[in-house]
Amino acid sequence: MLTLNFLRENKDFVIKRLRVKNFDATGILDTILSLDASRRELQTRSDSLQAEMNRVSKEIGALLKNGNRQEAETAKEKTYSLKEEIKSISVRLEAIEDELRNEIIKLPNLPHESVAEGRGADDNVKYREGGKIFELPDNALPHLDLIKKYDIIDFDLGVKLTGAGFPVYKGKGAKLERALINFFLDEGIKAGYTEVLPPIVVNEDSGFGTGQLPDKEGQMYHVTLDNFYLIPTAEVPVTNIYRDVILSGENLPIKNIAYTPCFRREAGSWGAHVRGLNRLHQFDKVEIVQIAHPDHSYESLEEMVNHVEGLVLKLGLPYRIMRLCGGDMSFTSALTYDFEVWSAAQKKWLEVSSVSNFESFQANRLKCRFKDKGDKQTRLVHTLNGSALALPRIVAALLENNQTDSGIIIPEVLVPYTGFDKIS
RNA sequence: GGAGAAAUGGCAGAGUGGUCGAAUGCGGCGGUCUUGAAAACCGUUGUCCUGCUAUCGCGGGACCGGGGGUUCGAAUCCCUCUUUCUCCGCCA
Numbered sequence A: 001m002l003t004l005n006f007l008r009e010n011k012d013f014v015i016k017r018l019r020v021k022n023f024d025a026t027g028i029l030d031t032i033l034s035l036d037a038s039r040r041e042l043q044t045r046s047d048s049l050q051a052e053m054n055r056v057s058k059e060i061g062a063l064l065k066n067g068n069r070q071e072a073e074t075a076k077e078k079t080y081s082l083k084e085e086i087k088s089i090s091v092r093l094e095a096i097e098d099e100l101r102n103e104i105i106k107l108p109n110l111p112h113e114s115v116a117e118g119r120g121a122d123d124n125v126k127y128r129e130g131g132k133i134f135e136l137p138d139n140a141l142p143h144l145d146l147i148k149k150y151d152i153i154d155f156d157l158g159v160k161l162t163g164a165g166f167p168v169y170k171g172k173g174a175k176l177e178r179a180l181i182n183f184f185l186d187e188g189i190k191a192g193y194t195e196v197l198p199p200i201v202v203n204e205d206s207g208f209g210t211g212q213l214p215d216k217e218g219q220m221y222h223v224t225l226d227n228f229y230l231i232p233t234a235e236v237p238v239t240n241i242y243r244d245v246i247l248s249g250e251n252l253p254i255k256n257i258a259y260t261p262c263f264r265r266e267a268g269s270w271g272a273h274v275r276g277l278n279r280l281h282q283f284d285k286v287e288i289v290q291i292a293h294p295d296h297s298y299e300s301l302e303e304m305v306n307h308v309e310g311l312v313l314k315l316g317l318p319y320r321i322m323r324l325c326g327g328d329m330s331f332t333s334a335l336t337y338d339f340e341v342w343s344a345a346q347k348k349w350l351e352v353s354s355v356s357n358f359e360s361f362q363a364n365r366l367k368c369r370f371k372d373k374g375d376k377q378t379r380l381v382h383t384l385n386g387s388a389l390a391l392p393r394i395v396a397a398l399l400e401n402n403q404t405d406s407g408i409i410i411p412e413v414l415v416p417y418t419g420f421d422k423i424s
Numbered sequence B: 001g002g003a004g005a006a007a008u009g010g011c012a013g014a015g016u017g018g019u020c021g022a023a024u025g026c027g028g029c030g031g032u033c034u035u036g037a038a039a040a041c042c043g044u045u046g047u048c049c050u051g052c053u054a055u056c057g058c059g060g061g062a063c064c065g066g067g068g069g070u071u072c073g074a075a076u077c078c079c080u081c082u083u084u085c086u087c088c089g090c091c092a
Helices: A004-009 A009-020 A026-063 A068-105 A145-148 A154-161 A172-188 A204-209 A235-240 A299-313 A362-366 A393-399 A412-418
Strands: A125-129 A195-198 A228-230 A247-250 A254-263 A284-291 A319-323 A334-344 A348-357 A367-369 A382-390 A407-409
Touching: A004 A009, A004 A068, A004 A247, A009 A026, A009 A254, A026 A068, A145 A172, A145 A407, A172 A195, A172 A254, A172 A284, A172 A299, A172 A382, A172 A393, A172 A412, A195 A367, A204 A228, A204 A235, A228 A284, A228 A362, A235 A254, A235 A284, A235 A362, A254 A334, A284 A299, A284 A393, A299 A319, A299 A334, A299 A348, A334 A382, A348 A393, A362 A382, A382 A393, A393 A407
Parallel strands: A195 A254, A247 A367
Antiparallel strands: A125 A319, A254 A284, A284 A382, A319 A334, A334 A348, A348 A382
C-alpha cells in the first residue's frame, strides 16, 4: 500500500511509473485525492468541535465544583447540539476513510526505476546464468516416471488421503526432501539468517499485512470455522512478526529464514504441463526474509540474489536469473528476480525462486517502522523476501538431470544430509 | 471444556468519573562532575491524524488490549470480543 502522503505529492510520477506495470492509475488517483481533501476538511472541523466540547466539559466540572448547579445545567444544554454534530461528522469521516483505504489498496507498488516495460514473461530480462544446459540420452525419463520407477513419491496415495496435488513422499524421497530443507536452512544460518519456525495458519490481520487479503483469498485455503488461512508462503507469518512494531535503525537489516509447508489453492491451470511436481497444493519451501533500512534495501536484495545463486550452484543445477519486466511483476513488488533451473527431461525452465524488494509497500500495511538514532520521526522499513528454495521443482530438476542407468546421483553437498549418494 | 482473576507508556507498576497522555521506579537519550569510566545529580523521554511554519517548532484532536455503550465529561462505570494467569477436567 502506497502512503497517502506520497500519493498526494507525486500524482504524476505515480501515474507514469505504474504505466510500466500496465496499470492506469489516473482515475483511482483522482478519486483518492478528492476523498483525501474531504477527509482533511472533516477532520479539521471535527477536531475544533471536539476542542470546544472539551472546553465546555471542563467548564461544567469547574462550575459543579463551585456549586453553580444552575449554570452547569445551562452549559450542558450547549453540549447537546455539539455532540450531535460531532457524531454526524465522525460517521461521514469513517465512511470516507473506508472508501479511501479501499481505493488506495487498489494501487500496485511502483516498479523500481530499473524495471523494464513489458507485457509478460517473454519480456523478462536475463540477468545472469550459470551451469550448462545439457542433452540427456533418448531413453531419459521425466521426473514423474522416475518417481514411479524408484517409488519415492506417491501421488495416488495423496489423492486417497487428501486430493490431487498433495503428494506423499516415501523412503528415500522423504529423506531427500528433509535433506534439502536442512541443507537450505543451514546455508541460510551460515549466511547470518536467524531461523524461525512459525505457525502455518494465520489470522486475517496477517493476511492483510503481507497483501494476500483482501484480494487474493481464493489462493489460500480458508479455515472458516476459526477464520484462519493456511499460509501460501512463510513470507506471511515471518514478515508479520514485524507488524505494528517500531524497530531501531541500528538493528537493521533483520534477517530471518524459515521452513514451512506452503498451501496454494491455485484455481485453474490444470493439465499436462503441471503434472508431477511442477505445481502442487502443498509443498515445502525455505524462505528468507529481510527487514531492511530503506537506504540499504537494494544491497540486501543483491545479497539475497547471491545467496540463492549459491544454493543452485552447490546443487549443480543449470540456472538463469531473470529480472521481471513490469507486466510480469507481482502487485506488491518493486523489483523481482526469478530463478529458473533447467529441467533436462521436460526440456524447460522451472521457476524455483522469486526474490523481491517490496520497498515500503508491505511495511505500510504492516505498520512496520524504524527510527534512526537521534531521529524524532519514524520511517517505514523496506521488506524483502525470496525462496531459498522451493523444493518440488528442485527435486524434479535433480531427478531428471542426475539420472543415470544405475540410479539418481545425489549432489555431493546433500549426501551428509541424506546419508546416501544414490537413489536406485 | 468448567470456575475465577486480570490486561495501563520500552519494562515494572500506581491510578475507580473532571485539573490524567497518565504518579513513581527502572531503562533510554542529553548534560554536570571526572584524565576516562562508574556512582551521584540535573534535564529529557510514546504513537497517529490535523492546522500554521521554508526549517527548528508551535497549536488542536485521538490513543490506557480490540469494538460498542452510559455521561456534559471515561484509563476509571456497563456490554461484547480477544489474550494472559490461577484452579479443575482432558491430553501429544
